[in-house]
Structures are given as structure tokens and as C-alpha cells.
Amino acid sequence: MSIIVLGTVALDSVKTPFGARKELLGGSAAHFSMSARLFTKVDLVAIVGKDFPQEHISFLRHKGLDLSALIIDQGKTFRWEGEYSGDLNTALTLNTELGVLSVFKPCISEEQCRIKNIFLANVDPDIQKHLLLKMRKPALVGLDSMNYWINNKRQELIRLLKHIDIYVANDQEARALSGENNIIKAAKALRGYGAKMVLIKKGENGVLFYSDKFIFSLPAYPVEKVIDPTGAGDTFAGGFMGYLAKVNKISCLTLKKALAYGTVAASFNIEDFGLNMTSRLKPQDLGKRLIKFKDCFSF
Amino acid sequence: MSIIVLGTVALDSVKTPFGARKELLGGSAAHFSMSARLFTKVDLVAIVGKDFPQEHISFLRHKGLDLSALIIDQGKTFRWEGEYSGDLNTALTLNTELGVLSVFKPCISEEQCRIKNIFLANVDPDIQKHLLLKMRKPALVGLDSMNYWINNKRQELIRLLKHIDIYVANDQEARALSGENNIIKAAKALRGYGAKMVLIKKGENGVLFYSDKFIFSLPAYPVEKVIDPTGAGDTFAGGFMGYLAKVNKISCLTLKKALAYGTVAASFNIEDFGLNMTSRLKPQDLGKRLIKFKDCFSF
Numbered sequence: 001m002s003i004i005v006l007g008t009v010a011l012d013s014v015k016t017p018f019g020a021r022k023e024l025l026g027g028s029a030a031h032f033s034m035s036a037r038l039f040t041k042v043d044l045v046a047i048v049g050k051d052f053p054q055e056h057i058s059f060l061r062h063k064g065l066d067l068s069a070l071i072i073d074q075g076k077t078f079r080w081e082g083e084y085s086g087d088l089n090t091a092l093t094l095n096t097e098l099g100v101l102s103v104f105k106p107c108i109s110e111e112q113c114r115i116k117n118i119f120l121a122n123v124d125p126d127i128q129k130h131l132l133l134k135m136r137k138p139a140l141v142g143l144d145s146m147n148y149w150i151n152n153k154r155q156e157l158i159r160l161l162k163h164i165d166i167y168v169a170n171d172q173e174a175r176a177l178s179g180e181n182n183i184i185k186a187a188k189a190l191r192g193y194g195a196k197m198v199l200i201k202k203g204e205n206g207v208l209f210y211s212d213k214f215i216f217s218l219p220a221y222p223v224e225k226v227i228d229p230t231g232a233g234d235t236f237a238g239g240f241m242g243y244l245a246k247v248n249k250i251s252c253l254t255l256k257k258a259l260a261y262g263t264v265a266a267s268f269n270i271e272d273f274g275l276n277m278t279s280r281l282k283p284q285d286l287g288k289r290l291i292k293f294k295d296c297f298s299f
Numbered sequence: 300m301s302i303i304v305l306g307t308v309a310l311d312s313v314k315t316p317f318g319a320r321k322e323l324l325g326g327s328a329a330h331f332s333m334s335a336r337l338f339t340k341v342d343l344v345a346i347v348g349k350d351f352p353q354e355h356i357s358f359l360r361h362k363g364l365d366l367s368a369l370i371i372d373q374g375k376t377f378r379w380e381g382e383y384s385g386d387l388n389t390a391l392t393l394n395t396e397l398g399v400l401s402v403f404k405p406c407i408s409e410e411q412c413r414i415k416n417i418f419l420a421n422v423d424p425d426i427q428k429h430l431l432l433k434m435r436k437p438a439l440v441g442l443d444s445m446n447y448w449i450n451n452k453r454q455e456l457i458r459l460l461k462h463i464d465i466y467v468a469n470d471q472e473a474r475a476l477s478g479e480n481n482i483i484k485a486a487k488a489l490r491g492y493g494a495k496m497v498l499i500k501k502g503e504n505g506v507l508f509y510s511d512k513f514i515f516s517l518p519a520y521p522v523e524k525v526i527d528p529t530g531a532g533d534t535f536a537g538g539f540m541g542y543l544a545k546v547n548k549i550s551c552l553t554l555k556k557a558l559a560y561g562t563v564a565a566s567f568n569i570e571d572f573g574l575n576m577t578s579r580l581k582p583q584d585l586g587k588r589l590i591k592f593k594d595c596f597s598f
Contacts, residue, residue, distance in 0.1 A: 087480040181386040183503065184523040204482065205504035206518055217518035217595045219505055224483040256598035296516045297596055299555035 001139075002041035003245040005032050006106055006131045007121025007234070009046040009060075009070065012274065013081040016088060018227045024274035025056045027078065028121035028144065031231030033065050034278040035265035036119075036242030038286055043112055045069040045131060047104045049077040063279060069108045075100040088226045088270075089203050106131040117245040120164075121234055122146045125156040132163060140250070142166040142241050143195075144233070150177045162194030168237050170201045183208055184215070199240070199259075201233050207259055214252055218259050221267035221293045228273045232266045235278055239265030239286070264289040301340035302544040304331045305405055305430045306420025306533070308345040308359075308369065311573060312380040315387060317526045323573035324355045326377065327420035327443065330530030332364050333577040334564035335418075335541030337585055342411055344368040344430060346403040348376040362578060368407045374399040387525045387569075388502050405430040416544040419463075420533055421445045424455040431462060439549070441465040441540050442494075443532065449476045461493030467536050469500045482507055483514070498539070498558075500532050506558055513551055517558050520566035520592045527572045531565045534577055538564030538585070563588040 007029030013022045029046045036042045043066040052072065061067055076099035082091040104127055116139035120128040128143060135141075143164045149157055150173055157177070161167055167190055171183060178189035187198045187210035197211040202220075209216040240262035247254050264286055268277045306328030312321045328345045335341045342365040351371065360366055375398035381390040403426055415438035419427040427442060434440075442463045448456055449472060456476070460466055466489055470482060477488035486497045486509035496510040501519075508515040539561035546553050563585055567576045 182523060182525060184521050188523070202504060205501060206516075208518075208521065215521050215595060217505075217521055219507075219516035219518050219596075222483050222507065222514050222516055224481060224487070226481060253598055256596070260598065294598075296514060297518075297555070299552055299559065299593075 001117055001245050001248050002043060002115055003036055003117040003119060003241060004043040004045060004108070004112055004115040005029050005036065005119045005121055005238075006045040006128065007032060007119075007123055008078050008101065009044070009048050009052075010078045010080050011052075012230060013079070014228055014230055014273065015083040016228050017085065019273070021228075021273045023079070025059065026080070026231060026274055028123070028231075028234045030060070030275065031234035031269065031278070032119060032121050032238035032241075033060070034063065034275050035235045035238035035262075035269075035281075036245070037064050038239070038265070038281060038283045039242035039246040039261075041066065042242075043069060043108075043115060045106045045108060047071040047073055047100045049073060049075045049100045052077045059279070069106065069112060071104070071107065073100040073103065075103070082230065084229065087204070088229050091230065106134070108134060116140065117241065118142070119237060119241050120144070121237070125149055125153045125160050129156070129160055132160070140165050140241070140244060142168055142237065144168045144237055145173065147173055147176055158193050161190070164195045166197045166199055166241075167195035168199045168201065168233070168240075170203070170233060174198075174200045184210070201236055203229070203232070207236070207263065209255060209259055214255065216256055216259060218263055219297060221263055221289065222296065223267050223270055226270045229270045230274065232269045235269040236262040236266040239263075260290055260293060261286060264293050300416055300544050300547050301342060301414055302335055302416040302418060302540060303342040303344060303407070303411055303414040304328050304335065304418040304420055304537075305344040305427065306331060306422055307377050307400065308343070308347050308351075309377045309379050310351075311529055312378070313527055313529050313572065314382040315527050316384065318572070320527075320572045322378070324358065325379070325530060325573055327422070327530075327533045329359070329574065330533035330568065330577070331418060331420050331537035331540075332359070333362065333574050334534045334537035334561075334568075334580075335544070336363050337538070337564070337580060337582045338541035338545040338560075340365065341541075342368060342407075342414060344405045344407060346370040346372055346399045348372060348374045348399045351376045358578070368405065368411060370403070370406065372399040372402065374402070381529065383528065386503075387528050390529065405433070407433060415439065416540065417441070418536060418540050419443070420536070421448075424448055424452045424459050428455070428459055431459070439464050439540070439543060441467055441536065443467045443536055444472065446472055446475055457492050460489070463494045465496045465498055465540075466494035467498045467500065467532070467539075469502070469532060473497075473499045483509070500535055502528070502531070506535070506562065508554060508558055513554065515555055515558060517562055518596060520562055520588065521595065522566050522569055525569045528569045529573065531568045534568040535561040535565040538562075559589055559592060560585060563592050
């Protein structure tokens with residue numbers, strides 16, 4: 001079954017200890033799509049400005065994404081500029097230019113309204129809600145957010161969580177939204193807000209999955225040379241949701257496998273700048289690394 | 300096969316968000332022994348002062364430990380006072396009184412010199428070396444240290460690592476001693492110092508194992524109510540080394556199982572103050588939790 005993802009398509013400028021890149025194709029929806037496409041058809045819902053390079057549009061189309069809901073609007077494309085230092089675990093945002101993102105109203109076709117797997121990647125919770133209300137047959141709805149919305153649209157975000165199957169957050173966001181330090185307590189509190197399942201991403205420390213029925217915990221895939229972690233969380237979500245959309249079944253086994261696919265997808269993402277690595281992946285690359293990954297902890 | 304552990308036996312005063320306790324029985328060798336004893340005979344090498352309560356001696360003996368190399372010296376027992384707040388991941392040391400530890404020279408019997416499994420828990424690297432030189436047939440030697448020695452006896456510690464099979468460190472220590480931020484690079488650098496295997500403990504984020512042949516990574520066992528993390532690392536090491544001493548074989552499978560036993564042992568330790576929880580454990584308690592733990596990530 002296909003998946004529809006709402007989020008940003010951006011031009012990212014990034015500096016890490018391994019170099020600097022200007023105006024790379026990025027954004028939450030772009031990173032998500034690049035791993036989700038390895039499992040299923042992906043419909044991308046986003047907005048860019050007139051300044052958005054045509055080659056990036058061709059590139060995304062060439063990767064098999066359905067771009068019929070990608071709006072090209074008057075104005076400038078959303079830009080993010082950030083820097084990583086030390087252990088590359090935390091990005092320092094240097095600059096954000098919202099551009100067309102400030103007028104974004106998702107617009108999808110009748111056919112797209114019937115897609116059952118939905119991922120609301122990081123944008124304003126009001127925009128996430130706007131899209132969700134259009135969806136006629138939601139079967140599996142995932143949502144990601146960020147500290148900015150947790151601080152500035154807390155109530156809107158919490159209200160939205162009641163309609164969400166899987167809330168995806170990093171550990172800082174989970175602690176900030178729940179007010180709990182212990183990560184299990186934080187997950188439980190987020191479950192209390194209404195999200196049926198809670199997935200907490202911990203970067204190099206792996207991932208925790210919480211639901212009433214199961215608690216799972218996976219380490220990260222060991223990567224020695226982290227070049228650029230931008231988009232790793234979205235890439236993770238794309239692998240996770242993409243796999244679940246493909247198998248069209250929620251069970252103990254499929255959830256664990258989805259977490260593992262998310263993990264290996266993210267491990268590729270951080271090995272090069274932007275989408276350089278994930279855009280070149282084929283499904284069998286994920287499969288091969290999944291076997292190595294399992295070998296890191298299975299006994 | 301039995302195991303000999305060198306380290307501290309201490310009186311710990313600790314304050315956590317869940318309460319405060321004064322002069323609990325603690326120390327690296329005590330915590331290590333409490334989990335290692337679940338797998339094999341443990342010979343404890345440590346020093347305490349005349350003020351050390353007789354009931355603690357009886358308690359340790361009652362737990363099956365061989366105390367023939369526990370020195371009771373003139374002077375005061377080593378005392379540590381610390382506090383945890385927030386996520387309970389980092390202890391703030393409020394006070395340390397070395398007492399008899401400052402004159403400690405390990406003294407073991409002829410028979411003890413022939414024990415093949417050796418764990419040098421956290422004490423002065425010169426004392427660790429002193430014991431290691433006495434050992435006639437070392438087959439598996441583990442070593443733990445701490446930031447204080449990394450800062451103050453760096454060269455002594457590095458020289459010692461050449462004679463060590465398994466260097467056990469937490470992530471901060473691994474980064475401090477190696478100078479590397481990335482945890483895999485840190486492990487590789489520590490391997491370069493001579494330790495054949497490197498085990499990096501990451502608290503609530505699990506553990507990484509590095510050797511030339513294998514890299515393993517396990518998450519932590521999910522614990523919702525962390526009462527007191529004091530000694531969790533030593534408890535981990537006790538489960539890990541204890542299991543390896545019992546099976547008397549180093550392989551991919553036994554190393555992974557040892558890591559898993561260390562993990563579940565540590566998960567019990569943090570659920571109550573001091574040795575309260577681990578001293579009550581029976582081998583089957585570890586076995587039961589190991590099955591639950593495996594279920595958190597195996598697929």
C-alpha cells in the first residue's frame with residue numbers, strides 16, 4: 001500500500017567537521033521519501049518557491065516519487081542553515097528562512113485523500129491537522145514534530161496526538177513534551193496524550209518503541225564515520241513507515257522489523273551529506289545491512 | 300571456573316530523587332561480586348577499616364564470597380558521598396574519604412594466585428598492576444577505571460592496558476582516554492592501546508562491544524523507575540565476567556550472552572538503593588529477565 005507524506009522540501013546549508021555544503025536538497029519530506037520509496041509508492045505533499053532548482057524536481061521524480069501535490073509557489077523555498085560539531089549529535093541552527101512555508105496549505109487530489117498510510121513530518125501542527133482532516137480512510141497515521149512547535153504550539157500538537165497512531169520524537173522532544181526525564185516514563189506520558197504508539201529516536205543510542213502491548217529497544221547501527229546527520233530522523237521514519245505500509249500489518253514482528261529497517265536506512269543517511277547516500281540506495285542494500293545489523297545483537 | 304576481583308569495598312552515602320541513604324555497603328568490588336556470584340565462586344580482594352560494620356562482613360560471607368583476601372586495617376573505611384538528579388545518568392560526587400584505601404597493597408594466597416579469571420575493578424592503576432603481577436595463570440583479565448585515574452595516572456593506565464583482555468569503560472571515560480568523540484572510533488583507539496576487547500557502557504543507552512573480530516551493540520533493559528544507579532557499571536561487569544568465567548569460552552555467542560547477562564544484572568541494581576536488589580537475586584531471576592530482554596529486540 002502506498003504512503004503519503006506531508007513535510008518540508010528545503011534547501012539545506014550545512015557545516016560538519018567533514019566539510020560544508022550549500023543549498024543541498026533536503027527537508028523532512030524529502031528525507032522521509034528517500035527511504036520510504038524503497039518499500040512502496042510515495043506521494044509527497046510539500047511546497048517550494050519559484051527559486052527551487054528544476055534539477056531537484058527532476059531528481060525527486062526520477063526517484064519515483066509522486067509529485068502531484070508538490071506546490072511551486074511565488075516566493076522563496078524554505079532554507080535551513082546549521083552546523084554540527086563534536087560528536088555530531090546535536091545541530092546548531094544558524095539560520096531559518098521560512099519563505100513559502102509560511103503560506104503553505106496542502107492541496108491533494110481526490111485519489112490521494114484515500115491513501116491509508118499517512119506521515120505528517122515536521123511542519124506546523126496546524127498544517128499537519130489541515131492535511132489529516134482531508135484524509136478519508138486513515139489506517140496508519142504517523143507524526144513527527146520538533147522543539148519549536150512543542151514550545152510554541154504545544155496545545156495544538158497535544159490535541160493532534162489523539163488522532164495519531166505513531167508519534168515519532170527524538171529523546172529531547174519526548175522529554176520536553178512529556179516533562180519526564182526517564183525515557184520510558186516520557187513514552188508512557190506521550191501515550192497518555194493519545195498517540196497509540198510512541199517511537200523515541202536517540203540518535204547514536206538507538207530507538208525505543210512504546211505501546212500498551214510492547215516495549216522494544218534497538219541499538220543504532222554502528223557507524224564510524226558520521227559525515228552529516230541531517231535528516232537521519234526523517235530517514236528513520238521513512239524506513240519504519242515504508243516497511244509497515246508495504247507489509248500492511250501491525251504485529252510484534254512487523255514493528256520490530258520496521259524499527260530495524262528504519263535504523264539501517266538512517267545509518268546510510270549519516271554516511272554522506274544530504275541525500276547523497278540514501279538516494280543511491282536500492283532495497284537490497286537495506287536488506288544486506290539489516291543482516292549485519294541483526295548480527296550486532298542477536299544471540 | 301572461579302573469578303578474583305580487586306576493587307573497593309566502601310560505605311556509600313547517596314541522595315537521589317527517590318530518597319537518601321547513609322553509609323550503605325558499596326564499592327566497585329562489592330557491586331561486581333554481587334552479580335558475579337550468581338555464576339561462579341568469587342574471591343574478593345579489597346581493604347576496609349576497623350570501623351567497617353561486622354554485619355557487612357557477615358553479609359558478604361553469607362552471599363558466598365571468599366573473603367580471605369579482604370584486609371581489615373587500622374584506619375577508616377573508604378567512603379563516597381554522591382547525589383543524582385534529573386535523569387539520574389550522572390553522579391555528582393560530594394565527598395570522598397580514601398581512608399585505608401591510601402595504604403592498600405593487595406595480598407592474596409598461593410591458591411588465589413592461580414585463579415585464571417581476574418577483574419581489576421576501579422582502584423589506583425598501580426594497585427591494579429600490583430595484583431596483576433601476582434597472578435600466575437591469567438586467562439581472562441578485565442579492567443575498569445574512572446576519570447580520576449584517566450586524568451591523574453594516564454600513562455600508568457595506558458601501560459596496563461597492554462596486559463588486559465577486556466577494558467570496561469563508560470562512554471565519558473572512553474572519550475576522555477581516547478580523545479575521540481565517535482564511540483566506535485574511541486573503542487578502536489582503546490583497542491590500539493593494547494586491550495584485546497573494549498566494552499563501552501552507556502548507561503540507559505546500552506553497551507557497545509568492540510574487538511578486531513566483532514562489534515556488538517545492545518540496548519539497555521528498559522527500567523521505568525530508576526532508584527539509585529550507583530554501582531550499575533560494576534554490576535554489569537560482574538554479570539559479564541561472571542558468565543564468561545562460568546562458560547570458560549570466548550566466542551561470538553558467549554560474548555553476546557555475557558553482555559546480555561551484564562545488562563539484566565545492572566537493570567536489577569538500579570531498581571533499589573545499594574546492593575538491596577542484587578543481593579537478593581538468584582540465578583533464575585537473571586534467566587527470567589534475560590528472556591524478557593531478548594524479546595525487546597530479537598526478531
